[in-house]
Amino acid sequence: MPGPLPWLPAYLVERRPETAAAATLVLGVPGWPGHLPGQHVDVRLTADDGYSTQRSYSLAAPDHGATVELTVQRVADGEVSPFLVDDLAIGDPVELRGPVGGWFVWSPTLPTRTLLVAGGSGVVPLMAMVRARHEAGAAAPMRLVYSVRTPDDVLYAAELERRGRLDEGLEIHVVHTRRAPPGDARPTGRLTREEIGSLAWPATEEVLTYVCGPTGFVDQVAGDLVALGYDDHRIRTERFGATGG
Amino acid sequence: MTDEHGEPAPLDGNGLGGVLGAFLGVDVTDAILVCDGCGRQQVLAALVVFGAGPGGVARCRGCSHVMLRVAEIRNELVVDLRGTTRLRLRRP
Amino acid sequence: MGIVTPGFRGRGRDSAPELPPGQYLTHDFPVLSAGPTPHVETDDWALTVTTEAGARSRWSWRDLLALPQETPTVDLHCVTKWSKLGTRWRGVSLDVLLEDVETAADFALVRCFDGYTTNLPLEDLLDGQAWVAHEYDGEPLARAHGGPARLLVPHLYLWKSAKWISGIELSDTDEPGFWEQLGYHDYGDPWREQRYAGD
Incomplete structure (x- = not known):
């Protein structure tokens, strides 16, 4: 013990x-x-x-x-x-x-698809999952949807770009809420429910979801996922305060 | 801890894992608790947590009922569970 | 004491000789809360005092503002170790509110709109020691700090100065409040560092 x-x-x-x-x-x-x-x-x-x-x-x-x-x-x-x-x-x-923490944890041995949704620096624990998947050579599909204010605020930008290109079964979607890079077809703004629906797997698939970010972001995304039909019990969440740091 | 409107920004039960783990020796963030107010079943990690200095207050995500109060008092951890009807722990 | 990290000082924090033991000076006004901030409109606001015999006195917002007002300048001491000096308030002294209340009770349990409670001896609410405060620093009291009105008992640790006060129950027995149930001190004198039961 x-x-x-x-x-x-x-x-x-x-x-x-x-x-x-x-x-x-x-x-x-x-x-x-x-x-x-x-x-x-x-x-x-x-x-x-x-x-x-x-x-x-x-x-x-x-x-x-x-x-x-x-x-x-x-x-x-x-x-x-x-x-x-x-x-x-x-x-x-x-x-x-x-x-x-024993709940908001991921293992590369999990056979299911994993959806990761990050708001701002909420990407940090999800990056540990992306990296663990890479190091273990895990095959189960993983998607990271990363909402961030501007391109200058993207953490691990170069590594995410590289992993998205090279790691088989890994998809990275970065969405910008305030300013997008030149050429980005997506208008800036918050992640909408429709957008989450289009970036996530259909709710009929077996998916384990991890959402991390500021309290308001996590509550919004978790609510959207449930509304899209995702099973509440397969959504794991971690919230941090807006300030206090 | 406040947001831009000066409101307290609640966190969640993940943040209680450190202090509880330090005293109990096991992680309990995946423990399942049943709310005494509305009967909702939820993991400790998902509770709405307000930190208040030496103490923390964990509320039901459904009805905001106080389910758990925690205070680190000298070399003791005091946990008040009167808002929780049932607590289920996994064997470590 | 833990391992010292060289260069770490903490924010806006000074020790000062006039502070109670273990306290540090802060210049901002931290918000500590046990729950979501309640929205209480002044139209819905009321303060009810209940005696040990069950007699009730009730003041509406209008009643409160019609009473004689005082403007105490006081020091605040939070059990989380910050102190803030020279804070300026406006409100009604408990001496005024309790003047016509018939009671021989020894204790008061303070109740709040958010369900919070705290206990203290009745005599600590009297003799110019406590107010129902509704202005801070010349402005209506912000909701995050207890607006529309909070109890102000500055000679005790700040958890006794209950935010969003809704009532005071007078009693012959000392019934522990929200934090006192967990082991916070029933009295809470910062100068005697009465943080927890037994201090």
């Missing part, structure tokens, strides 16, 4: 800029027990006077032993995210508790 989750020291090994407002932190975590795609961690920061605060961040990559990757979006005026994106120095510690 697994034991209680302790706070583990984690050291910044590498910081990779993803967009102007987001970076991936590669952290070395001695004793990391491993994790599944979709899981998250709690990160705790403590100041030298004892003040401490914590936030949850999704794991962006599949289990690679003693290093984990978190992609953090800088929240304007946030207490934690600007520090993590801009200031945490290579080699410096934070504390990490996890992996957390």
